[in-house]
Amino acid sequence: MKFGYFDDANKEYVITTPKTPLPWINYLGCNEFFSLISNTQGGYTFYKDAKLLRLTRYRYNNVPTDMGGKYFYVKDGDTVWNPGWQPTQTELDEYECRHGIGYSRFTGKKNGLKASALSFVPMNDNCEVTQLTLTNESNEKKSVKVFSYVEWCLWNADDDMKNFQRLLSCGEMEVEGSTIYHKTEYRERRNHYAVYSVNAPVAGFDTSRDEFLGAYRSAANPEVVEKGQCTNSMASGWSPIACQQLNVELAPGESKDFVFVLGYIENPQEEKWEDSAMQVINKKRAHEMLARYATTDDVKKALDELHAYWAKLLSKYQVSSKDEKVNRMVNIWNQYQCMVTFNMSRSASYYESGIGRGMGFRDSCQDLLGFVHLIPDRARERIIDIASTQFEDGSAYHQYQPLTKKGNSDIGSGFNDDPLWLIAGTSAYVRETGDVSILDVMTPFDNDASKATPLMNHLKRSFDYIATHKGPHDLPLIGRADWNDCLNLNCFSEHPGESFQTFGPSEGPVAESVFIAGMFVKYGEEYAQLCELKGDNAEAARARAEVEKMYAAILKDGWDGEWFVRAYDAFSHKVGSKECEEGQIFIEPQGFCVLAGVGVKEGLAEKALNSVKEKLDTKYGVMILQPAYTKYHLELGEVSSYPPGYKENAGIFCHNNPWVSIAETVIGRGDRAFEIYKKTCPAYIEDISEIHRTEPYVYSQMVAGADAPRHGEAKNSWLTGTAAWTFVNVSQYILGVYPTHNGLQINPCVPTGFGDFDLIRTYRGVNYHVSVKNPNGVQKGVTKIVVDGKELVGTSVIPYEAGKTDVTVQVVMG
Ligand code: GLC
Ligand code: GLC
DSSP states (O other): OOSEEEEGGGTEEEEOOSOOSSOOEEEEOSSSEEEEEETTSBOOEEESOTTTSEEEOOOSSOTTTOOOBOEEEEEETTEEEOTTOTTTTOOOSEEEEEEOSSEEEEEEEETTEEEEEEEEOOTTSSEEEEEEEEEEOSSSOEEEEEEEEEEEEEEOHHHHHHOHHHHTTTOOEEEETTEEEEOTTTTTTOOEEEEEEESSOOSEEEEEHHHHHOTTOOTTSOHHHHHTOOOOBOOOSSOEEEEEEEEEEEOTTOEEEEEEEEEEEEOOGGGSEEETTTTEEOOHHHHHHHHHTSSHHHHHHHHHHHHHHHHHHHTTEEEEOSOHHHHHIIIIIHHHHHHHHHHHTTSBSSSSBSSSOOEEHHHHHHHHHHHTTTOHHHHHHHHHHHHTTBOTTSOBEEEEOTTTOOEEEEEEEOBTTHHHHHHHHHHHHHHHHOOGGGGGSEEEETTEEEEEEEHHHHHHHHHHHHHTOBOTTSOBBOBTOSSSTTOOTTTOOOSTTOOTTTSSOSSSSOOEEHHHHHHHHHHHHHHHHHHHHTTOHHHHHHHHHHHHHHHHHHHHHSBOSSSBOOEEOTTSOEESSTTSSSOOEEHHHHHHHHHTTTTTTTTHHHHHHHHHHHHHEETTEEOSEESOOOSOOTTTGGGGTSOTTSTTTTOEEGGGHHHHHHHHHHTTOHHHHHHHHHHHOGGGSGGGHHHHOSOTTSOEEEEOOTTSTTTTOEEEESSSTHHHHHHHIIIIIISOEEEOSSEEEEOOBOOTTOOOEEEEEEETTEEEEEEEEOTTOOSBOEEEEEETTEEOOSOSEEEOOTTOSEEEEEEEEO
16 A cells, blocks of 8 residues: 655655654755754754754654644634644645655645645755745635744754653743744853744744643644734743744635745854843854845745756766666665765654764765765765774774764674775775775874874774684684674673663673674675785785685585574574574575675575575565574674564564665665565565655664564664665676776666666766666676777776766667
């Protein structure tokens, strides 16, 4: 069952009922100012950091209630309704929400009146603009009242949750005409305030939540709206809000527009006050901002700029195949999700609080893989930020804060896969851009500038950390956990409240990870290539020798007969082996070892992937492990804490499905690679939205596995490494355009019947117009590549030539 449809021409998903199974959200903002916005106009707004600089309030665990947002109430006679249905939930005659790329548009109709709200964050401004258009579609004159409503957050979202005894006495406001200023804590140490304004005279306002709502009421039935008149209340302490009242007369057929601006203003210390004695804030910058969006023409101009920005970004990879779902995901939604994930990391979504997890070391490195072709400059900056938090011995904090860019110990360190992801991200950046100079950037350890050393040296430490931290089977020590945060083999947590991620020793015990070993083979080789680029052939040879040793160790003790072992626990017992009672096979080492090339020539790769199909496959995706853990295993940790079928305990953890799909392309099985791609791909499962339940235009972190009563149901949408990895899979392995250090390599691996396809790929400033013909319908194999009329001989890599703007490439598969 569907709750909407894709409008590819406009790059929109159109939701046709407000009663979606869960709130279906979008993100507004590309730089520093962001809003989360649901299909019923729920959500919140922040500047730079969802914890410290949150403008509007959000209530946690808000799925599916989705209460709180930027609302408009229409009072038409005795009927009160919202264009986005919430919060009054008054039945609408018509409803539509169009989530587009960086904007959302809500249209509601009731009793002959149409209200349409278009919201977006302009390209280079710290505000959200909403144009509200009211149209009288009836034959009679209408006079209606409109009330806006936002609830301010008292800045630090953490305090807002925990220290409200203080904040209940801090709220302070100013009102000037149609503009409401939220200035809580500005009197003391803050240099910023927020504004909410409308470009029309108001018939009243409210800034005190309790006056607006009335006692024991909620946003679903505010007293002020019911009575039809604002009280001009000034919040003093308690909870500040902004509400503007507009009285609107509309002749039949008449339309009126109103522009609302929600903005963030920062003032330098010396310009803080207009009148310091009276504590009147300096509004100069706010006036300037509001003047930029005074008219609907201004709004149109800003929206056009936003469209142009996205059109240019997305143009860097555009495919045209006969499968419209591939086109839709590759050209629009998957790339879009990659950018959002880059901006948010795992911080703010309807499933991530915005006050907890900052930027993950491994998460951010992997997110890079999906957007580096879009904005290489920001990837460069991100790599240096991440590397600057690394420890001198090569290990890493697991997270860092976006504002301070410092590592934090909230969930500790010692996740031994972390260092290798830095190599992965850097290698992707250098292959994409050819910018070897990044390797020379002086980069601190643990944010200590006195310990700065070239980035290349960070990569060496990453590599060496793994090479020198091995266990009894010569496999890498897992530390606190590897990519699977819940495989806590050294934790032994017996009491509730102990964090699996920080409890127990990370050093000392001997648990080992075959997954990290696979990563080492893959990224060890990429490290060696970077060494060669720097002219350090000796180091490249040393690295390759270490990789050889690891490869041998995997074959010796990491192979279980039909698949790769997952790990060795602290007692050197196998995890993910036929010897185990539960958890006999895990997905991660099958995908990663094979994509790294381990076991391909020995014929083990095919066996491992056949085992995946036989033991882990479901119609909704490939599960992370089987059989599910039915009871808690002290020696395994959090992985066995979830009920069977959820999360890391036998859920379909979407992030690792592309690893298996890529692995299938490595051995040339295009049919199977594509089958796996489709199972979790939003566009292909739109029809089962009532089962899947999260947004049908983006990936979710997890889909419940076969053991779960709610098999097929997704959770935790938007902020997941799945976005980056599925894009890498479909763009570089299935469609087969892979950036190497010397140029683009073209080697597709497609399913039978996929047919010919064309694509445009911008790489180092050159537009490659690639046309792939597959006359015999093979799954993999290229017989001929013609570049600008000349046949390439002996290679599938198109040598990069600076100075060209457009290159035509004809590829024949066979
Ligand atoms: C979460 C984490 C990611 C981890 C994964 C598997 O998605 O953000 O870092 O790899 O879970 O545990
Ligand atoms: C929990 C989650 C896992 C996530 C981790 C991050 O363990 O199950 O998915 O990566 O928390 O802290």
